[in-house]
Amino acid sequence: NAGVTQTPKFQVLKTGQSMTLQCAQDMNHEYMSWYRQDPGMGLRLIHYSVGAGITDQGEVPNGYNVSRSTTEDFPLRLLSAAPSQTSVYFCASSASRGNTEAFFGQGTRLTVV
């Protein structure tokens, strides 16, 4: 069972470069979210989606874009990477009914130099 798959696992970017973090889930979940984890701050919500074609901002959206063209995929785009975006990024998915705990991907460790 794949669950939530994030790629890549590690990435180093130079300041100003752009890139896309990929996230895919095979559980047919309606909800998908992106979080960043920084030391001492827990996980903070960047963007989330309640279904294909619907996205909204979370607590720390600046510098990131998302789109959701299919139920399965929810890519996160860094438009112009900055050192402040050095973090561990987690993608999550959850169902809208029933057991609604979030299932997380393995995380992407991003370093911006």
Next chain:
Amino acid sequence: AQKVTQAQTEISVVEKEDVTLDCVYETRDTTYYLFWYKQPPSGELVFLIRRNSFDEQNEISGRYSWNFQKSTSSFNFTITASQVVDSAVYFCALSGFYNQGGKLIFGQGTELSVKP
């Protein structure tokens, strides 16, 4: 606004000790969900429990137990007879009724170290 506070940044215990991780939350919603997640040194996030605001019964799962008290807005987590494998960062999280698992507010996390 919603907020989750885990005041204990780090806890260190010796194996077989009992340990309680505190979680205090703030929300104006009358219906909400509370969660605990474990993040072992390998880095993945592992779901432990979900509790809705209507259910104040305490829950026990093996060596783990949870105490939910709406009167004090707390959802504390106790590990009985701790083991080295319990060493991890533990996160408490909150979500509203309509978003449930899709929009979580996390606490800062408590790093538990269990020494042999």
